[in-house]
Amino acid sequence: MGIIVNEQNGLFHLQSSEMSYLIQIVNGYPVHVYWGARLKHRESMNDLLIHSPEGAGLDRLPQEYPQYGSGDFRNPAYQAELEDGTRITELKYEGFRITKGKPALSGLPAVYTEEENEAETLELELKDAYSGLKVVLLYTIFADRNVVVRSARLSNEGEQKLRLRRALSASVDFTGRSDLELLYLSGAWSREGNITRRPLLQGETRIDSKRGMSSHQFNPFAALVTKETTENHGEAFGFSLVYSGNFEAGAEVDAFGSARVSIGLNAFDFAWQLDRGESFQTPEAVMVYSGEGLGGMSRTYHRLYRTRLCRGQYRDEERPILVNNWEATYFNFNADKLVSIAEEGAKLGIELFVLDDGWFGKRDSDNSSLGDWVEDRRKLPDGLKDVAERVNKLGLKFGLWFEPEMISPDSELYRKHPDWCLHVPGRRRSELRWQLVLDYTRKEVRDYIYDSLAAIFSTVPVAYVKWDMNRCLTEIGSAALPPERQAETAHRYVLGLYELLERITADFPHILFESCSSGGGRFDPGMLYYMPQTWTSDDTDAVERLKIQYGTSLVYPVSAIGAHVSAVPNHQVGRITPLEFRGDVAMSGNFGYELDLTKFTDEEKEIVKRQVQTYKQIRGLVQKGDLYRLKSPFEGNESAWMFISEDKEEVLVYYFQVMAVPHPPLRSLRLAGLDPELEYEVESGEGGGKSVLGGDRLMQLGLPLNLKQKDYESGWFRLKAVKS
DSSP states (O other), rough: EEEEEEETTTTTEEOSEEEEEEEETTTTTEEEEEEOOOOOOOOOOOOGOOOOOOOOOOOGGBBOOOOOOOOOSOOEEEEETTOOOOOOOOOOEEEEEESEEEEOOEEEESOSSGGGGGGGEEEEEEEEETEEEEEEEEEEETSSEEEEEEHHHHOOOOOOOEEEEEEEEEEEEEETOTTTEEEEOOOTTTSSSSEEEEEEEEEEEEEEEOOSSSSSSEEEEEEEEEEEOOSBBEEEEEEOOOOOSSEEEEEEEOTOOOOEEEEEEETOOOOOOEEEEOOOEOOOEEEEEEEEEEHHOOOOHHHHHHTTSSTTTTTSSOOOOOOEOHHHHHHHOOOHHHHHHHHHHHHOOOOEEEEEESSSSTTTSSTOOOOOBBBBBBTTTTTHHHHHHHHHHTTEEEEEEOOOOOOOOOSSSHHGGGGGGGGOSSSOOOOOBBOOOOOOOOTHHHHHHHHHHHHHHHHHHHEEEEEEOOOOOOOOOOOSSSSSGGGHHHHHHHHHHHHHHHHHHEEEEEEEEEOOOOTTTTSHHHHHTSSEEEEOOOOOHHHHHHHHHHHTTTTOGGGGGGEEOOOOOOOOOTOOHHHHHHHHHHTSEEEESSSSSSGHHHHHHHHOOOOHHHHHHHHHHHSEEEEEEEETTTTTSSEEEEEOOTSEEEEEEEEEEOOOOOOOEEEEEEEOOTTOOHHHEEEEEOOOOEEEEEEEHHHHHHHOOOOSSSSSEEEEEEEEEOOO
């Protein structure tokens, strides 16, 4: 296993325990040979070698990092403009290097190794002799994961300036695969994570973001699947970009039935000047192969992102159960009201109280004060520290909401520094939600935000931060950049954000940071590198959350998925669902409440107390177990999923029925991932009976369901292996 090189044939075999990825150098070009289930390495492997058809150009070769202008008319992976305005470069192979482990990427989030023997990295060096453009293609293969991680580093080793107009992270050509479909996550604010699947026909299928963030509309992820691929069967090839800004991903099918899949920075409105000696590093693409359907792909991403992307103190810790005051009070609160909610939370066993928007400046609505990160003494006469300490005395930790990337025109900060927002001189500044975006390309802006937050974190016992970002980028320009670098603004913004997040999370490691962007507008691997969980959606309706959480789990681990119980009628869709149903959906993620606990009846408080007690018992399995999706909310009236421990001895199953069905048939739920040789003691929900059933029986015949006939019914089952 590892990286095997046959220099005579120009063949590079990247091999993990269950996967192979092969590259060949053909006429000086790196060519894609194979990616899929593990191949046994043989000395020659001549049967796999690719030969360029006689008289054919690059258009017929399956390439690893294709270029435009010298015979390949498909989408290129990169494009560079020379000082004379021409855009023709031709990268040819110069050499390779293999290192143990995985190198960090300068200024960018990335998956990592903790020990060198976890992975090996191949660097292929390519160069355009005319311009001096050098490109190093980086490939990391993990020993025991079906993962290959790709990125590119582009350098100017010539005498003149270069201007990058396109710089993708990865491109893979699938030759002659007419059976493929493209799968991705689409949606909008409050309905993120919809699974979209469409066949690939000749032409191009593309998703992207031009919003300055990864977006609610499309996640920076795509997968190529066969027509036969299901949740548990068939092949899936996943592409996930570790990046939080403008991206593009898609597939192009040529006249010969070959599909070129590519992913990386969005080339729209992007350029990057490379002066002599300068380099540009692309974000990395995490590519996963699964021969066990979408579920196998998801579990590979989950394990990798949970343990080798997320970092810090909370990576491996169980996450606290919280109550957030936002839907309870919105902007209308005082210190006593906040503490009263925390008091009820303490009685119910909740562990963290989060003060959301409205605590700073003169913030009585969302039209002012962003940037003025000083407590509002009208609402909190004794300050934040007083509220936090009163909450701590109740036995709860204290959390706080910020929106540090934004500035309100009605703020002291804007009156002092009106040029600190992203803007183009002489042009209208588009206000969305009465706010503008701070120019994070500027160090003085980032320093101001760091100092503002650090002053609070150093004096107030803050244990959790919800880092929000409630609008996309417009008028993308910077007063601090020269004309020739204005097209770099969007990417420099993201790099500035990463620099600030690295600094602040390193200096305050005791704080659990949660990312938010009007919910799931920036739910991406880049943010998970700094913040191990994300507020999945502003839509807290339990029925809608079935789809949102199911779709999001296609790529992201449950430990990253924030899920709360909110009040009814639901504030987004007006639906009324039982508290038990809302709790079961929310307990399938990082659990919390977002409502006024003081308004609960005694009966409701008893339900919450049981939910909290239950989650404390199961959260280790929910947050760290392997997820198996059993029934899709996109395909019918039912949803179901299960969590299973690594040793397959502990299992938790959730089942949801949205609408009651008259005179229903007998129902059972077929489980997955169990050990067929084990016997399992099955406990049915709260107060249910117990039985012992074999793993083979539970997977082949199913778990009997005896739920009540009513709308919005849910149930859960705990299984434990019976020791012989």
